[in-house]
Amino acid sequence: MSPPELDILEARRVYRSTGAIPAQMLRSTIYRAWERSHLQGANPQALQAEKLSSLATERLIEQKRTLIQIAAPYIRMLSQAAGTDRHAVMLGDSEAIVLDVVGDKQTVQGPEPFPGPGSLLSEAVAGANGIGTPLAEADYIEIISAEHFIDGFHPFTCQGIPLRDDKQNIIGVLSISLRRADARERLKEILLCASHGVEAELLIANLEKDVRRVLESNPNEYQPLEELRQDIVQAHQAARLKLEIVSRMVAVNRLDYAIQLLRQAEQSIQIFRRRAEIWRNLASFEIGTLxxxxxxxxxxxxxxxxxxxxxxxxxxxxxxxxxxxxxxxxxxxxxxxxxxxxxxxxxxxxxxxxxxxxxxxxxxxxxxxxxxxxxxxxxxxxxxxxxxxxxxxxxxxxxxx
Missing domain, CATH: 3.30.565.10 (Histidine kinase-like ATPase, C-terminal domain)
Structure with missing residues (x-):
């Protein structure tokens, strides 16, 4: 067992016996997550996440259907990239409630309980974890094994990143949980790229709404703007195809070429974002200030x-x-x-x-x-x-x- 792992176990022992969180034994992000979890009353001895009722879960999934549908291809790509490793890819909403889970059958449907749709993964309920903590930190977070606050999550290493809309408001979170901690390195960049891909798809949906608005209010401007929109959307679809290929290569450890393609895909997504912002300014017929x-x-x-x-x-x-x-x-x-x-x-x-x-x-x-x-x-x-x-x-x- 490595020194960092020993520090984490000792930190848990100290916390359980005294209620104090030894900051020097934990990474700063984990210390903050534990402190928030403790102050909000999370139970460190819990073995699984709490859940909404079946009816409440159905209503939430219907309410968030657009986000679920948009994220689905990227969730599948992440799961594909994990290959034969035990894993689960999760989509959560902005309140850290699980909306969708895809993974290997043993993890997602096996005898050990794994958070499914409707599970409550805010730090107040489930402590530091790959859904609640990225939302609390508003950033990418990695939580390794015993760094999770509650006992039931210790078998997993989790990575999560918030999803943002075009106004930079957090609307959800994308996360992957792995049984093998050493598998996380090859999936981190794909997770980040996939999250940017989801955000780009949300932008595309908004561009389509803008086109309809332009058609209704300024039909003379519609055709050139629609042609430009199609150009930038097609360019993004090429990036999505690259990410699909990357996920297959990573699954079989063809990492060198996969990394090159992944960088190209990420670059394409960033170009799409910039072009989409320009397009939206073109499509806005509001009069601004000099x-x-x-x-x-x-x-x-x-x-x-x-x-x-x-x-x-x-x-x-x-x-x-x-x-x-x-x-x-x-x-x-x-x-x-x-x-x-x-x-x-x-x-x-x-x-x-x-x-x-x-x-x-x-x-x-x-x-x-x-x-x-x-x-x-x-x-x-x-x-x-x-x-x-x-x-x-x-x-x-x-x-x-």
């Missing part, structure tokens, strides 16, 4: 968002500026204005054409000039490029005072 905005960053973001559209149209997009430029504008209105000019320039350029976006400061005017210059190779009669120009006030020293 404020300093990075014009060049907004143009770069739109170039990225329109990259698939440019490839489909076979149009090359080029940007030209010497340094970042900050202007004073309503951020959302500016984005919509830039998109409007971009789409017009793409139309003018046509297949094989070029769109150049030129940004420069006008000397002695405190204005920035933005030019969208479309060069077409199809329209021979068009001897000069099509150019669209508009101006915005530059953020000045006065604006900073």
């Amino acid at each position: 404020q300093p905005v990075s014009l060049t960053d907004n143009i770069s973001n739109l170039v990225d968002l329109l990259s698939t559209e440019a490839v489909i149209r076979q149009v090359q997009v080029v940007t030209d500026w010497y340094e970042p430029i900050i202007v004073v504008a309503d951020p959302r209105s500016l984005l919509r204005q830039l998109l409007h000019y971009f789409l017009q320039a793409l139309d003018h350029a046509g297949k094989g054409g070029t769109v150049k976006v030129l940004v420069k400061e006008i000397p002695n005017s405190e204005l920035a000039q933005i030019s969208f210059i479309a060069n077409s190779v199809l329209n021979i009669s068009q001897s000069t490029p099509t150019s669209q120009v508009f101006y915005l006030p530059i953020k000045s020293i006065k604006d900073e005072q």
